[in-house]
Amino acid sequence: MTTDITLIGQGQTKFGELWSKSIRDLMEEATDAAISSSPCTALDIDLIIVSNMLAEVTSGQAHLAAIASALLPHHPPAIRVESACGSGAFALHTACAMLESGRAKNVLVIGVEKMTDVSVDTVASALMGAADSEQERPAGLTFPGIFGLIAQRYMHEYGLTRDDLSLVSAVHHRNACKNPFAQFRSEISPDAVTKSSMISDPLRLLDCSPISDGAAAVILSSEHSSPIRIAASQIASDSLSIVARPTLTSFSATKDAAERALQEAEIKLQDINVLETHDCFSIAAVINLEDLGFCDPGEGIQVYKNLFEGKPTGFGVNMSGGLKGCGHPVAATGIKQLIDVAKNLQATNQRYGLAHNFGGAAATCGVHILEHSPSS
Amino acid sequence: MTTDITLIGQGQTKFGELWSKSIRDLMEEATDAAISSSPCTALDIDLIIVSNMLAEVTSGQAHLAAIASALLPHHPPAIRVESACGSGAFALHTACAMLESGRAKNVLVIGVEKMTDVSVDTVASALMGAADSEQERPAGLTFPGIFGLIAQRYMHEYGLTRDDLSLVSAVHHRNACKNPFAQFRSEISPDAVTKSSMISDPLRLLDCSPISDGAAAVILSSEHSSPIRIAASQIASDSLSIVARPTLTSFSATKDAAERALQEAEIKLQDINVLETHDCFSIAAVINLEDLGFCDPGEGIQVYKNLFEGKPTGFGVNMSGGLKGCGHPVAATGIKQLIDVAKNLQATNQRYGLAHNFGGAAATCGVHILEHSPSS
Numbered sequence: 105m106t107t108d109i110t111l112i113g114q115g116q117t118k119f120g121e122l123w124s125k126s127i128r129d130l131m132e133e134a135t136d137a138a139i140s141s142s143p144c145t146a147l148d149i150d151l152i153i154v155s156n157m158l159a160e161v162t163s164g165q166a167h168l169a170a171i172a173s174a175l176l177p178h179h180p181p182a183i184r185v186e187s188a189c190g191s192g193a194f195a196l197h198t199a200c201a202m203l204e205s206g207r208a209k210n211v212l213v214i215g216v217e218k219m220t221d222v223s224v225d226t227v228a229s230a231l232m233g234a235a236d237s238e239q240e241r242p243a244g245l246t247f248p249g250i251f252g253l254i255a256q257r258y259m260h261e262y263g264l265t266r267d268d269l270s271l272v273s274a275v276h277h278r279n280a281c282k283n284p285f286a287q288f289r290s291e292i293s294p295d296a297v298t299k300s301s302m303i304s305d306p307l308r309l310l311d312c313s314p315i316s317d318g319a320a321a322v323i324l325s326s327e328h329s330s331p332i333r334i335a336a337s338q339i340a341s342d343s344l345s346i347v348a349r350p351t352l353t354s355f356s357a358t359k360d361a362a363e364r365a366l367q368e369a370e371i372k373l374q375d376i377n378v379l380e381t382h383d384c385f386s387i388a389a390v391i392n393l394e395d396l397g398f399c400d401p402g403e404g405i406q407v408y409k410n411l412f413e414g415k416p417t418g419f420g421v422n423m424s425g426g427l428k429g430c431g432h433p434v435a436a437t438g439i440k441q442l443i444d445v446a447k448n449l450q451a452t453n454q455r456y457g458l459a460h461n462f463g464g465a466a467a468t469c470g471v472h473i474l475e476h477s478p479s480s
Numbered sequence: 481m482t483t484d485i486t487l488i489g490q491g492q493t494k495f496g497e498l499w500s501k502s503i504r505d506l507m508e509e510a511t512d513a514a515i516s517s518s519p520c521t522a523l524d525i526d527l528i529i530v531s532n533m534l535a536e537v538t539s540g541q542a543h544l545a546a547i548a549s550a551l552l553p554h555h556p557p558a559i560r561v562e563s564a565c566g567s568g569a570f571a572l573h574t575a576c577a578m579l580e581s582g583r584a585k586n587v588l589v590i591g592v593e594k595m596t597d598v599s600v601d602t603v604a605s606a607l608m609g610a611a612d613s614e615q616e617r618p619a620g621l622t623f624p625g626i627f628g629l630i631a632q633r634y635m636h637e638y639g640l641t642r643d644d645l646s647l648v649s650a651v652h653h654r655n656a657c658k659n660p661f662a663q664f665r666s667e668i669s670p671d672a673v674t675k676s677s678m679i680s681d682p683l684r685l686l687d688c689s690p691i692s693d694g695a696a697a698v699i700l701s702s703e704h705s706s707p708i709r710i711a712a713s714q715i716a717s718d719s720l721s722i723v724a725r726p727t728l729t730s731f732s733a734t735k736d737a738a739e740r741a742l743q744e745a746e747i748k749l750q751d752i753n754v755l756e757t758h759d760c761f762s763i764a765a766v767i768n769l770e771d772l773g774f775c776d777p778g779e780g781i782q783v784y785k786n787l788f789e790g791k792p793t794g795f796g797v798n799m800s801g802g803l804k805g806c807g808h809p810v811a812a813t814g815i816k817q818l819i820d821v822a823k824n825l826q827a828t829n830q831r832y833g834l835a836h837n838f839g840g841a842a843a844t845c846g847v848h849i850l851e852h853s854p855s856s
Contacts, residue, residue, distance in 0.1 A: 106582050126614065159609075160536045164617060166609030167564040170843035173717035174724070181715045182844070183570050184562045188543040194559050198574060204581035206482050233535075233542030238502065241540060339557045341549035348550070467546035468558070 105337070105368065107204040110330035111474065113142025113323035114443040119431030120287040121220045122317040127156075127163055128171055130319035131216050134436075135175050138321035143328050144210055151208035152182035155195035155215035155435040161230040162222050172214055188234030189384060190463030191215065192320075192438015193339065193470020199324050200337040209327040215440070216319040217433035227315055231434070234464040236345035248312055248385070250346060250465050252304030255387040257352040259306065262402035264390070266306055269405070270297035271412045272386035273310045273428050280425025283444075287316055287431030294412070297386075311386040316431030320439035332446045335456070336368035336473040344467045355466030358395035362460070365471040369456070373397045376473075377454035378420040380441040382462045383427050392460060393421070423448050437461060442472060449476035481713070481744065483580040486706035487850065489518025489699035490819040495807030496663040497596045498693040503532075503539055504547055506695035507592050510812075511551050514697035519704050520586055527584035528558035531571035531591035531811040537606035538598045548590055564610030565760060566839030567591065568696075568814015569715065569846020575700050576713040585703040591816070592695040593809035603691055607810070610840035612721035624688055624761070626722060626841050628680030631763040633728040635682065638778035640766070642682055645781070646673035647788045648762035649686045649804050656801025659820075663692055663807030670788075673762075687762040692807030696815035708822045711832070712744035712849040720843045731842030734771035738836070741847040745832070749773045752849070753830035754796040756817040758838045759803045768836060769797070799824050813837060818848060825852035 115137020117130050125133070131154075139146055154172045159165045169182035187194040192215040199211040219227050232241050235250065258264055274294045280286035292310060300309040324334065340360035343349055349356075366373060373396070381396070383389035390404035398419065399407055410417050424430055424444035427437060438461035445457035455476050462469040491513020493506050501509070507530075515522055530548045535541040545558035563570040568591040575587040595603050608617050611626065621629075634640055650670045656662035668686060676685040700710065716736035719725055725732075742749060749772070757772070759765035766780035774795065775783055786793050800806055800820035803813060814837035821833035831852055838845040 128614065157542055158536075160534075160606065163613055164605070164609055165613040166533055166562060166606075167611075167720060167840055167843060169563050169570070170717055170720035170840065171612075173844075174719045179717045179719070182717050183574060183715070186542060186560045186562060187545050194545070198559060198577075201574075201578045201581040201583050204583070205577040206580065207577050229540070230536065230542075233540055235543075236547075237539055237541040238504065339559070341546055341555045341558050343550045343555070344543060344546035464543055464546065467543060468549075 105334060107326050109200055109203050109334040110325050110328060111322055111332040111446055112325045112328045112330045113138040113144065115141055116285055116320035116440055116443060117318050118285050119316045119318035119433055123220065127159055127165060127216055127218045130317065131172055131214050132175050134319035134321035135212060135214060138212065138323050142323045144323060146176045147178055148210050149176055149180055149212045150210055151202055152180055152212045152214065153195045153199045154182060154184040155191040155439060156184060156217065157186055157188055157191050157435045158217055158219060158230050162227060163218055187468045188463030189434040190438060190461050190468045190470055191435035193461035193472060196438065196442060196472055197337045197339050197470055200334060203324060203326040210323055210325045212321060212323050213439060214319060214321040215436035215438060217435050218317050219315045219433060220317050239345040239347050248304040248307055251385040251387055252307045254352045255306050258387055261353055264405055266298055267294060269386050270294035271408045272389045273297045275408055275411045276383060276422055276426040276428040279423050280429025283425050283430060286425045286429050287314060288429050307385060313384050313427035313432035316433040318431060318433035318436045320436045320443055322439055322442055331477055333475050334472060335475040336365040338364040338368060339470045342467050344464065346465050353391060355391060355395050357466045357469035358392060358460065358462065361469045361471040362396045365473050369473040371456060375456045376419055376458050377456055378423060378445060378448045379458040379460065380422055380424060380444050381460045383422060384432060396460060420448060438470060445474050449474060453478060481710060483702050485576055485579050485710040486701050486704060487698055487708040487822055488701045488704045488706045489514040489520065491517055492661055492696035492816055492819060493694050494661050495692045495694035495809055499596065503535055503541060503592055503594045506693065507548060507590050508551050510695035510697035511588060511590060514588065514699050518699045520699060522552045523554055524586050525552055525556055525588045526586055527578055528556055528588045528590065529571045529575045530558060530560040531567040531815060532560060532593065533562055533564055533567050533811045534593055534595060534606050538603060539594055563844045564839030565810040566814060566837050566844045566846055567811035569837035569848060572814060572818060572848055573713045573715045573846055576710060579700060579702040586699055586701045588697060588699050589815060590695060590697040591812035591814060593811050594693050595691045595809060596693050615721040615723050624680040624683055627761040627763055628683045630728045631682050634763055637729055640781055642674055643670060645762050646670035647784045648765045649673045651784055651787045652759060652798055652802040652804040655799050656805025659801050659806060662801045662805050663690060664805050683761055689760050689803035689808035692809040694807060694809035694812045696812045696819055698815055698818055707853055709851050710848060711851040712741040714740040714744060715846045718843050720840065722841050729767060731767060731771050733842045733845035734768060734836065734838065737845045737847040738772045741849050745849040747832060751832045752795055752834050753832055754799060754821060754824045755834040755836065756798055756800060756820050757836040759798060760808060772836060796824060814846060821850050825850060829854060
């Protein structure tokens, strides 16, 4: 980073089926919480970045920058950024660049999604906007379909079993029990995952992150000190369609963003104490650990076996509950991850955390590294 | 600007009803033209900013950053920015900040919109996403309706007549005749405007910019020299709903962005030689001249009278044909404006030009000032 950027405020709504709250309500609740937790007043916010994917389709509402701006009395400039389910990380990255450019000193970044007010068909179709509308949608694919293909191939290549895969959601649900903002605060057994309804073979209902409403907001600053700073912010791209890729069992955008983030933070992977990864489906959680470099290809499930059995792994994974446990209001997720990584570093008094957020089948990916310095 | 940012490449598709071209095709055509006109190869592009408003609804396609990235062989990082019809200016602003931050040296900015493949009802509803879905859409308003109300009020306050208003589109069409990329290369008389079909009293069909497909792309650089540099890039916000504003006949976001842009460029309004303004409706063109400061409130139409009669105004206005003459593929417009201002400055060997692009009823607005230095 060319500028010291600190995390000085954070807030979020509960994630879940929030039928009584509009997009504006959700943004306002997260924004109020973020500002209240910061050393700023609303008037200190000189720029807003809004992360949203679906509002055009699910709420008939584009132009969220104008709604966000009007939440604050002085109507600061605001920009909306979208990169499907990775929108949050891309908004954070844009905010970092704005601070580094000197154009802003205190940037409010709001991620928001309202998904439960429309039919499942409508939201599933809208989410397919994150895939290739020329190559994947006409083939009848949905995202459970795409990740089902990925899981099939992964099982073929590495011998992953259905029962082993079920450990992933069991771990995430267990972690979510401790998170007051999580959509699902209930333990589930691996057996319950294996026996849940078939969605897209081999993926079952409890392998899939849910449809959720929610918002999360952070304030990033180049002006105020904080125990948490952004040590790295990197984004990367891959082909949109999985058809154009050399492999289904690894995501190059994750690898690219993570490699550059570690370089930017000037640390090694072993320095990371805690991470939040983009577990939109259980199979993604396994692949993410491999692509980030925490284990070799085919070995991701071993980390979840250790986590499930309470054995040491050397790093915490999705301690918030991840997308499966917390819920996945898609464009809010990347912001929520940053909040959860920061909370965890402070609670455990550890130093480095990583947030990994991708869009579609990792056609775009953003990785952020946080550094916690208790002394500052 | 904290960094010298130059315009080193530009390209666009023809604007119009381009039924045989997909979003990807349009982006590719504009990108190829921009790169070909620049000192760069594709591999020199280290970041892409995509400006798009409507693809989720009109093409079932979000996540355009991934499509844009895959247009280039090395899949550079890419971000999609949306601010309704002002998306182009907001993408340019984001690109400037990325260059100033040092995170990129050569940024490709692509604006694209595909509007003619769906029914007029669908596209009119999608465009209403730029207005307030809680306050304006339920009232039955469309954008012609909103600007019809604005025109009614303006006529009441300033005595503008229907026949005078018709001069605006006549001037824009005359200018468009000289633009090979324009959708409408035909002169229209003021009388034809006055007698065209009623859309939303007092606005007639020929007061309204059309539904269009098209793409435009520029390359902004902190590495390469060029006769054209970005002297200012500013964005501003107002309330989304017109209900929440103190006046209907002036747009505060235009005033804010323009005032700050002049400060940033360290010039006076009188230094501007040519401008492209956001004439989504004829009445907007009149108000824009007043809000930008080129005349007093109520006097905007006098500029168009002078333009129509070939009298000197001291500055050129929408020499490209504006949104009415060129067509208005909404998120491409702000990029196209920058190209047209640059072309005009070079063709006339003048120094300063201004591009004014807004979203919705100017709930968001971006203003860019270009400086042309023939010697560099």
